Amino acid sequence: MSENHNGWRGLFTAENRGSAITLSSGVALYATNSYIVITILPSVVADIGGMAWYAWNTTLFVVSAIMGSALSARLLSKCGPRRAYLTATAIFMLGAAICTLAPTMPVLLLGRAVQGLGGGFLFAMSYAMVNLVFSEALWPRAMALISAMWGVATLIGPAIGGVFAELHAWRYAFGLLLPVTLLFAILVWRSLPARQQKPPVAEPLPRLQLLLLASAILVVSAGSLSDHGWVNFLGIALASLLILWLRHREFTAPVRLLPRNALSLSSPLCALFLTMSLLMIGMGCEIYVPYFLQHLHGQTPLLAGYITAAAAAGWTLSEMWSAAWTGKRARAAIHAGPPVMLLSLLCLLIALPAIVAAPWLHISGILLGLMLLGFATGLGWPHLLTQVLQQAEAQDKEKAGAAISVVQSFAAAMGTALAGTVANLAGINAANGSAGASHAAFWLFMLFMIAPLLAMVSVRWVTRPAQVKQP
Template identity: 65%
Template sequence: MGSAVALCGGVVLHAINIYIATTILPSVVKDIGGLAFYAWNTTLFVVASIMGSALSGRLLRLAGPRGAYLVATLIFMLGSLMCALAPSMPLLLLGRTIQGFGGGFLFALSYTLIHLVFHESLWPRAMALVSAMWGVATLIGPAVGGIFAELNVWRYAFGMLVPVGLMFVLLVWHVMPARQATVKPVSPLPMPQLLLLAGAALVVSAGSLSSRGAINLGGFVVAVLMLLLLLRQESRSPVRLLPRGSLSPSSPLFGLYLTMSLLMMGIGCEIFIPYFLQTLHGQTPLAAGYITAAVAAGWTAAEVWSASWHARGARFAIIAGPVLMAIGLLMLLFHLPDASNGGSPLLIGIVCGLALIGFGIGFGWPHLLTHILLSAESIDQDTAGASITTVQSFAAAMGAALAGTIANLAGLNVPGGVAGASHAAFWLLLLSILAPLMAIVTAVRASSSVAVQTAAVKIHQ
């Protein structure tokens, strides 16, 4: 029980920080500038999370569950302190990077330890339990960020994460085992794959700083080339970032990972929602934070509802999820870009659209993650657990980078203001719909493997 609480606590700490940062970022930009770097706060944070997620298995083997959580939390606290003291956007971005590295450890350790703490039959419920902690974060994060932002003391929102981290350290020290029951040898790191993965997202973000389409396109082309090199390296290297067979179109893992990635890339527009709400609809930071949190609320509700489904229910959830997400983005497209004074009809449409986006992702999410673990070979269980957050984080980073590119090209920074925000919101939402539409195709393929694996689990049990 104590270990389960710690697993959930690590996700809560990581998730609360995300919602705090999302809520206060418009206030941060007003104070220290750097609107052109708006998306970089998320991209750098998530790219660093990729590195932390991928290294979590190695840290777990070297330090054990207790030591791994302690190291991850201390790194996270250091980044939070740097963000609180940052006098300029470059230093804030450095703090966000360190935060992301520690947060990536925390997030990945929670998923990696699920197959050690819980019985296999409880994995879907355990996935839902850990993921449901995002629901807790939606209640706390926007409130903390919004209140401090409205009081014009946004730095304290980051600073309070330090004492909270200290309390989590005490919890981990008392409840987590010092060592695993069975310690596997430390494997080499897939460093070339990690660097290519992180580099692809950073190249797209770097291109987004320019208002010239040719430079943006060039960054995207370089990123695609880096991903092709990554696939080549992964297929030939004995040291893997993903479980065996993940890159083969005939493997169940291929469709599962691709569906995950498309869903996460489609939600990249979320990082700009608080800014659009404050700029176009006159919302306060607190209100904007809670409206944006409708995504996480819908995600959590859908996961809790569908986590116990099997066979046909799981297949239906995986296929229906992208459809619901596309409908939610379409609702936002018709309501968010139009400037208003906070009129109820528009806000109701925005809240419903955001909640439906989250519901669409969460509907099949526990089944996608569970069947990644089930599809991986036994010797790849640690790799599979860490890969969940690696792939999720990379897709989120790429989604944020592409969102920043589209927003800047559409006029977010130049001409800026209400006109720029309205134009940016329209094109960002319109193009974001492409991701769930493609995910419908991959989800149909992924769901066919779910039926076979569910039957196999029942026979095994």
């Protein structure tokens, strides 16, 4: 195969163009929705209440996305690419409609859960189909293109959310997703084939593993609603036990959720998934940044949304920059991520709580910290994902593709749940307003430094030459 067909141009040949655009558009829809919601959440809470449930908007969305991710292979097998994507699109639209009409926070959370299910299908099927529709030489660039849609979302999502939030019309931000999603459905109908050439064989669902994953996230989130520290720590302890049970189940059950030996400490897949999880958990603190920007730094919803989006911009830039790297450079990219994330959280720790009386220093430090936060994750991300596909056994390739989004979604939800726990316990709901928010910001970024510190250990396991399988 020529160099042109192995490079970026290869994704947009006549054979690949339709698939590349559709798969990336599905993730763009998912990501744009995420940034719309992050931007409008402070306005939603101000309108219908529910500050204690703030993080649950993301947590429930991502828990449902995990379910959609896990069910994606079955949906593809049963319906084929076109009908599977159209089904996911319809579910996503239903969730957006519920959010648009929600009179209270519980109804909004229901809509977010439905949205998450449809979004999880879209997200997982995009990754799962990479190894079905592209040659292996194009996998890193296809992964980078799909993930780069988060960068596109940074331009669109905060603008939509910010404008409607400033107009006190946050419902219209959800309503706008309805015609946009309908346009995506038309693209799916025109671009994707009705059937795969070699449909995957559907296997029974790993129901218990899915239940354990969801329960681990929800017990942490439930604990975060309490003002008593022992309840919060009990939730984290229970979640740890559920994860250990999940690990045991993966070794003993006839049906697995993850590729074979993915949770074995001697497997390179375990190191890959652990590093991915720690990086995603480290980014979980991002959920509260718009709130802190508005309540501690006096930013408008629009500006707060765009400042927060600096993290996704950093992710996109670093991922596009490093996607073509191979060998030692690829390993160096993976290795550099955790130290850069540690530096980013240090910047946010200094700038966001507004302890130092220098406004220009605050915003500069916040922008730098957020940019580095995304840069740290994106730098090695396409290589981590590619290694997952390469390290998986031949019969587990499709399971590995779906597992990428399951693990990413689980870690993102757990990061958000832990952020909610820290923020609520640190006093973000306190009556003293800005002082409580500042205290919560300090402890949030201080404690979240644990994630990149642990990733600095796990990444050494990933980048050992014996562990890295070259394409």
